[in-house]
Amino acid sequence: MSRFFSFTRLAALLVKESIQMRRDRVTFAMMIGVPLLQLMLFGFAINTDPKGLPAALVAPTQDRFTRAMISALELTGYYRFVAPDASAPLAEEMIARGDVAFVVTVPSDFGRRIERGDRARILIEADATDPSVASGAISTLSTVAASALRREAGLDATAPPGNGIDITVHRRYNPEGITQYNIVPGLLGVILQLTMVMMTAMALIRETERGTMENLLSMPATPLEIMLGKVVPYFAVGAVQVAVVLVSAKLVFDVPFVGAVHVVLAGIFVFVLALVILGYLISTVSRTQMQAMQLTFFFFLPSLLLSGFMFPYRGMPPWAQVLGEIFPLTHFLRLIRSVMLKGADATTVAGSFSALTLFAIGLALLALLRFRRTLD
Amino acid sequence: MTAPAISVTGLTKRFGARTVVDGVTLSVAKGEIMGFLGPNGSGKTTTIRMMCGLLEPDGGEGRVLGHDIRHERRAIKRKVGYMTQRFSFYEDLTIAENLNFVAGLYGMKPARKAVRDTLADLGLTARRDQLAGSLSGGWKQRLALAACIMHKPDLLMLDEPTAGVDPKARREFWDEIHALADGGLTVLVSTHYMDEAERCHRIAYISFGHLIAQGKVPQVVRDAGLTTMIITGPKTAEAARLLKGALGVDQVAPFGATLHVVGTDAELLKKTVEKVARDTGNAAADSETSLEDVFIQLMGESEDTPT
Ligand SMILES: Nc1ncnc2c1ncn2[C@@H]1O[C@H](COP(=O)(O)OP(=O)(O)OP(=O)(O)O)[C@@H](O)[C@H]1O
Numbered sequence: 001m002s003r004f005f006s007f008t009r010l011a012a013l014l015v016k017e018s019i020q021m022r023r024d025r026v027t028f029a030m031m032i033g034v035p036l037l038q039l040m041l042f043g044f045a046i047n048t049d050p051k052g053l054p055a056a057l058v059a060p061t062q063d064r065f066t067r068a069m070i071s072a073l074e075l076t077g078y079y080r081f082v083a084p085d086a087s088a089p090l091a092e093e094m095i096a097r098g099d100v101a102f103v104v105t106v107p108s109d110f111g112r113r114i115e116r117g118d119r120a121r122i123l124i125e126a127d128a129t130d131p132s133v134a135s136g137a138i139s140t141l142s143t144v145a146a147s148a149l150r151r152e153a154g155l156d157a158t159a160p161p162g163n164g165i166d167i168t169v170h171r172r173y174n175p176e177g178i179t180q181y182n183i184v185p186g187l188l189g190v191i192l193q194l195t196m197v198m199m200t201a202m203a204l205i206r207e208t209e210r211g212t213m214e215n216l217l218s219m220p221a222t223p224l225e226i227m228l229g230k231v232v233p234y235f236a237v238g239a240v241q242v243a244v245v246l247v248s249a250k251l252v253f254d255v256p257f258v259g260a261v262h263v264v265l266a267g268i269f270v271f272v273l274a275l276v277i278l279g280y281l282i283s284t285v286s287r288t289q290m291q292a293m294q295l296t297f298f299f300f301l302p303s304l305l306l307s308g309f310m311f312p313y314r315g316m317p318p319w320a321q322v323l324g325e326i327f328p329l330t331h332f333l334r335l336i337r338s339v340m341l342k343g344a345d346a347t348t349v350a351g352s353f354s355a356l357t358l359f360a361i362g363l364a365l366l367a368l369l370r371f372r373r374t375l376d
Numbered sequence: 377m378t379a380p381a382i383s384v385t386g387l388t389k390r391f392g393a394r395t396v397v398d399g400v401t402l403s404v405a406k407g408e409i410m411g412f413l414g415p416n417g418s419g420k421t422t423t424i425r426m427m428c429g430l431l432e433p434d435g436g437e438g439r440v441l442g443h444d445i446r447h448e449r450r451a452i453k454r455k456v457g458y459m460t461q462r463f464s465f466y467e468d469l470t471i472a473e474n475l476n477f478v479a480g481l482y483g484m485k486p487a488r489k490a491v492r493d494t495l496a497d498l499g500l501t502a503r504r505d506q507l508a509g510s511l512s513g514g515w516k517q518r519l520a521l522a523a524c525i526m527h528k529p530d531l532l533m534l535d536e537p538t539a540g541v542d543p544k545a546r547r548e549f550w551d552e553i554h555a556l557a558d559g560g561l562t563v564l565v566s567t568h569y570m571d572e573a574e575r576c577h578r579i580a581y582i583s584f585g586h587l588i589a590q591g592k593v594p595q596v597v598r599d600a601g602l603t604t605m606i607i608t609g610p611k612t613a614e615a616a617r618l619l620k621g622a623l624g625v626d627q628v629a630p631f632g633a634t635l636h637v638v639g640t641d642a643e644l645l646k647k648t649v650e651k652v653a654r655d656t657g658n659a660a661a662d663s664e665t666s667l668e669d670v671f672i673q674l675m676g677e678s679e680d681t682p683t
């Protein structure tokens with residue numbers, strides 16, 4: 001047999017490796033299960049041509065014209081009127097919070113003007129923060145609405161638009177459809193998430209693997225102290241990252257910063273806190289660095305895809321949206337986009353803020369519960 | 377007499393199906409230096425870990441410094457100095473940083489002074505900024521020992537503290553241990569060195585998780601009931617060959633130019649040894665049984681115990 005290659009040696013190595021793999025149950029399960037799971041998940045969830053986007057209707061007089069237009073819009077499949085009878089301030093709040101992607105405003109004299117043959121006008125506002133949400137739906141919007149109204153008014157449906165009815169489309173928050181506006185604040189969340197969770201996840205494992213855990217546990221430190229001792233330094237690292245990304249968002253991408261800085265910072269604060277605690281929790285449930293790494297990625301990929309970072313959140317099927325709610329990133333993206341790009345105030349984003357706080361507290365309790373005080 | 381520093385009964389630990397420590401009952405008085413001996417894998421480290429709250433016992437109970445080992449772990453940890461068998465300080469921290477960390481965890485005030493004194497005692501002041509990982513093995517041991525004495529514990533649990541330490545440093549270490557014990561400190565120290573065992577007030581011997589002998593050194597030697605003879609002469613190697621496995625002979629061990637022969641049956645041993653000595657042209661004489669002879673005997677006896 002050759003000096004450089006021997007099947008016997010190779011076989012021995014393969015046997016050894018497969019035994020080790022089998023012994024490491026978690027790793028094995030992850031290697032098999034995770035790709036499969038993610039394939040299924042993303043295959044169904046991701047939709048770059050989102051349908052059924054939530055919309056609000058502001059129409060003080062709900063006449064037949066309004067109804068005709070709504071049903072025509074819903075027939076396209078792009079819109080779903082979740083608030084068919086909203087007041088103007090409510091609609092404004094909903095679009096700022098991201099609950100709806102569109103607001104259709106029909107003035108109260110709209111029907112009368114059409115019947116009189118005067119020029120009538122409706123306003124359609126689209127949340128263009130994420131340009132991909134807006135584009136497909138907006139392109140069908142004007143034509144569908146216009147032809148429906150004209151048919152209802154008895155006008156020639158094939159007549160050129162603008163003949164009697166004006167439809168004004170406002171691309172709100174991001175009128176030019178610049179993708180960076182949407183991506184950059186989101187990127188802040190994603191970068192924070194990857195590094196924070198990953199680094200903290202290694203924290204406790206390193207102690208165990210290097211044997212320093214025995215010493216640490218033999219000294220009088222409580223689980224909470226140990227947790228904070230691990231979590232806080234990474235939290236500080238997170239603060240530096242935040243500064244870097246925010247400054248570059250401003251300088252490099254010229255992302256508008258309409259909201260209050262303190263609301264943004266408070267949001268980032270809770271988010272990073274939730275992340276480092278999540279990392280620490282991973283650290284308490286894993287036995288090796290490899291396991292921690294895999295758990296991190298197991299968490300990272302779906303959160304990337306289901307949080308609204310890569311694909312429009314409102315464009316996903318309802319079950320995927322529900323799933324998306326379990327990721328802190330989802331709430332953070334909602335918060336930071338609302339505040340940075342739409343100028344939402346603290347009360348508007350209170351929901352996302354409390355969700356993040358709950359994550360931080362819940363994860364911390366879980367981590368404390370999971371912490372092994374002995375070497376068993 | 378005051379309450380003992382350590383008092384455990386029936387301490388048991390299982391890993392999976394294996395019982396690694398089985399019903400260990402041990403008592404160490406305040407100010408006593410207790411040697412903890414036993415072959416590799418006999419359960420010394422596991423027993424010590426249970427006593428300082430690092431492992432949950434599967435059976436038995438006990439008190440350490442008056443605190444329950446199951447429910448009052450935190451109180452125990454504050455008053456005990458535990459030196460792990462394997463170096464478990466941070467190799468990527470400097471000597472001073474490690475000591476500062478320990479001082480901080482025990483809430484020592486002023487920490488700076490305690491660290492400075494410890495460094496001076498160790499003679500490491502000049503190397504305070506060296507990474508602990510770059511210390512030699514013996515120095516690592518000395519650092520670890522210094523670190524676990526720093527907070528002035530009432531009880532020291534030392535797991536093979538002098539493994540790899542040079543004779544001079546070992547002597548200094550034992551002098552220090554005795555000085556501390558005079559001051560009321562209790563010490564439980566595991567070791568494989570016989571000379572160290574003989575420096576302890578009392579010793580306990582564990583084998584396959586069972587505590588099979590304990591007491592003062594002469595008493596343990598006496599209890600073993602062994603007889604030892606030595607053979608001297610020009611042909612000890614030939615005598616050794618003949619004696620191995622001979623009637624009444626349990627151990628044959630060369631010590632320089634002499635041969636130690638040990639057995640449990642004094643009469644039988646004497647007869648066999650004298651005959652072999654005569655046949656090979658050597659001289660036989662009675663001798664003292666050493667602690668080492670006893671341990672080798674104990675190890676041999678318990679080897680048949682199924683695990
Ligand atoms: N965490 C563990 N899981 C499984 N088995 C263990 C564990 N820790 C120790 N053991 C087993 O328990 C037995 C006793 O180990 P222990 O470390 O207490 O021995 P020891 O007397 O300290 O030995 P040494 O003199 O070599 O240090 C060994 O057989 C060891 O393999």
Ligand SMILES: [Mg+2]
Binds near residue numbers: 420421461535
């Ligand atoms: Mg040991």
